[in-house]
Amino acid sequence: xxxxxxxxxxxxxxxxxxxxxxxxxxxxxxxxxxxxxxxxxxxxxxxxxxxxxxxxxxxxxxxxxxxxxxxxxxxxxxxxxxxxxxxxxxxxxxxxxxxxxxxxxxxxxxxxxxxxxxxxxxxxxxxxxxxxxxxxxxxxxxxxxxxxxxxxxxxxxxxxxxxxxxxxxxxxxxxxxxxxxxxxxxxxxxxxxxxxxxxxxxxxxxxxxxxxxxxxxxxxxxxxxxxxxxxxxxxxxxxxxxxxxxxxxxxxxxxxxxxxxxxxxxxxxxxxxxxxxxxxxxxxxxxxxxxxxxxxxxxxxxxxxxxxxxxx
Amino acid sequence: xxxxxxxxxxxxxxxxxxxxxxxxxxxxxxxxxxxxxxxxxxxxxxxxxxxxxxxxxxxxxxxxxxxxxxxxxxxxxxxxxxxxxxxxxxxxxxxxxxxxxxxxxxxxxxxxxxxxxxxxxxxxxxxxxxxxxxxxxxxxxxxxxxxxxxxxxxxxxxxxxxxxxxxxxxxxxxxxxxxxxxxxxxxxxxxxxxxxxxxxxxxxxxxxxxxxxxxxxxxxxxxxxxxxxxxxxxxxxxxxxxxxxxxxxxxxxxxxxxxxxxxxxxxxxxxxxxxxxxxxxxxxxxxxx
Numbered sequence: 001x002x003x004x005x006x007x008x009x010x011x012x013x014x015x016x017x018x019x020x021x022x023x024x025x026x027x028x029x030x031x032x033x034x035x036x037x038x039x040x041x042x043x044x045x046x047x048x049x050x051x052x053x054x055x056x057x058x059x060x061x062x063x064x065x066x067x068x069x070x071x072x073x074x075x076x077x078x079x080x081x082x083x084x085x086x087x088x089x090x091x092x093x094x095x096x097x098x099x100x101x102x103x104x105x106x107x108x109x110x111x112x113x114x115x116x117x118x119x120x121x122x123x124x125x126x127x128x129x130x131x132x133x134x135x136x137x138x139x140x141x142x143x144x145x146x147x148x149x150x151x152x153x154x155x156x157x158x159x160x161x162x163x164x165x166x167x168x169x170x171x172x173x174x175x176x177x178x179x180x181x182x183x184x185x186x187x188x189x190x191x192x193x194x195x196x197x198x199x200x201x202x203x204x205x206x207x208x209x210x211x212x213x214x215x216x217x218x219x220x221x222x223x224x225x226x227x228x229x230x231x232x233x234x235x236x237x238x239x240x241x242x243x244x245x246x247x248x249x250x251x252x253x254x255x256x257x258x259x260x261x262x263x264x265x266x267x268x269x270x271x272x273x274x275x276x277x278x279x280x281x282x283x284x285x286x287x288x289x290x291x292x293x294x295x296x297x298x299x300x301x302x303x304x305x306x307x308x309x310x311x312x
Numbered sequence: 313x314x315x316x317x318x319x320x321x322x323x324x325x326x327x328x329x330x331x332x333x334x335x336x337x338x339x340x341x342x343x344x345x346x347x348x349x350x351x352x353x354x355x356x357x358x359x360x361x362x363x364x365x366x367x368x369x370x371x372x373x374x375x376x377x378x379x380x381x382x383x384x385x386x387x388x389x390x391x392x393x394x395x396x397x398x399x400x401x402x403x404x405x406x407x408x409x410x411x412x413x414x415x416x417x418x419x420x421x422x423x424x425x426x427x428x429x430x431x432x433x434x435x436x437x438x439x440x441x442x443x444x445x446x447x448x449x450x451x452x453x454x455x456x457x458x459x460x461x462x463x464x465x466x467x468x469x470x471x472x473x474x475x476x477x478x479x480x481x482x483x484x485x486x487x488x489x490x491x492x493x494x495x496x497x498x499x500x501x502x503x504x505x506x507x508x509x510x511x512x513x514x515x516x517x518x519x520x521x522x523x524x525x526x527x528x529x530x531x532x533x534x535x536x537x538x539x540x541x542x543x544x545x546x547x548x549x550x551x552x553x554x555x556x557x558x559x560x561x562x563x564x565x566x567x568x569x570x571x572x573x574x575x576x577x578x579x580x581x582x583x584x585x586x587x588x589x590x591x592x593x594x595x596x597x598x599x600x601x
Contacts, residue, residue, distance in 0.1 A: 294412070
């Protein structure tokens, strides 16, 4: 019962957010950014929290989604839905193709390889100057109005927020469904006891690959939306610093909880937004947040306090 | 031809920095089971300490003192932050903690020494080319090669013949047994972390002499050292050394023909190694798989 109440409250808060957020000192784009990062981290958490694959290079697929969407709008066609689809496909397919290289590794080695692979795409985008804009990022595109039959909807800041919310809802529904399916149960079983799953004859590597690929698609979707939000794709979207941020957001919220990442994102993004406005040394504070979470809240907020929250 | 030689030599110098970083990282990775994301931070500490100390101790004094001090700072960091995490089997936490530490170190460096680049003064003797034909082979660069070779050999001898070294090697194989035999593994891991940081500090001093000092200088060196370890083979110190030199050289050679790809090439090399020989050039089969 509590679950339905919290879901209803969350839905109401998210639906009415553009109406009250400016009143409490926020802005609608911040709301969109929170939802976008929530999509990315919840996708990553399928791999990190539910399958136990320590991916530390997720920003690569997020960034590929961003560049994919941006380049579609800039060079291919003036269509927002097409940009989202292509961005998602580019990042997701990259993860799918690279999956076989990482799926056999475990623990530390898995983390190192995913970090290093992520940097490949970073340098690709930074050095492929004439197409990607290099260090300055990809600019010169903007999200286009949506067309439904005869009517067209202009993607103002508020309308775009609702588009992101729809994507968020769809992604959440799909991920929830996956976790309830045999696939999801197998993931959790792999996290809990990989060797035993191997002895049972489960092809563990394939399931890790599936998690890696799906996490890639979901993160790429978030990246595509992020590029549309700012009408800009930055090399920082691919950088390992962002990968680390994603992971800490997940751990902060609670990595074994379905909605843990969402809570972590809200706190982290708001804190970052606030700190970078009030102090030059915001980076130290972010670093301090990392250290404190690891030492004091390793299970995350939902893991420590959210007794009523459901573990999938 | 001249250009190729020039770029290859430059690449090799870069590779030396990667190799020094990778050696320290690999030591810490093997015994402490920690991916030290703050390793670039310790490099920066070493570099800036050398910058500040060289005013009092001169270049040569700073060259010795800065890495040692970096090692001592590493000891404190290990005691305060890393040690509480050993009992958690998930490597996620040490990774995140050292990541946060890296952010703090970079930001503090910027606050203390300023954001703009600083030069590390090196003696005039070292600045002149040693050969009339090849202007780019300066005394300092020869010194870098010599110091790296000496410290790699020193590390090998220490691991092979000293008591601590033998215990470290044993601990990498089987920490539990070493502990059961009465060795204080907390002390051993702390010392090992300190040794790793000395290598980072040394890389910092030497890199500062060639590249100059900036607060984010560690960021551009830490990722290639990961690649060096993966290419050389996780679990092999010799692999880390060779891996570092190899990717540096590859980047240098690529600079001659297609400069834009000089960074990407080392990651492509890594993918190639992962496809053809997943354990790396000198890695042991089955480790971390």
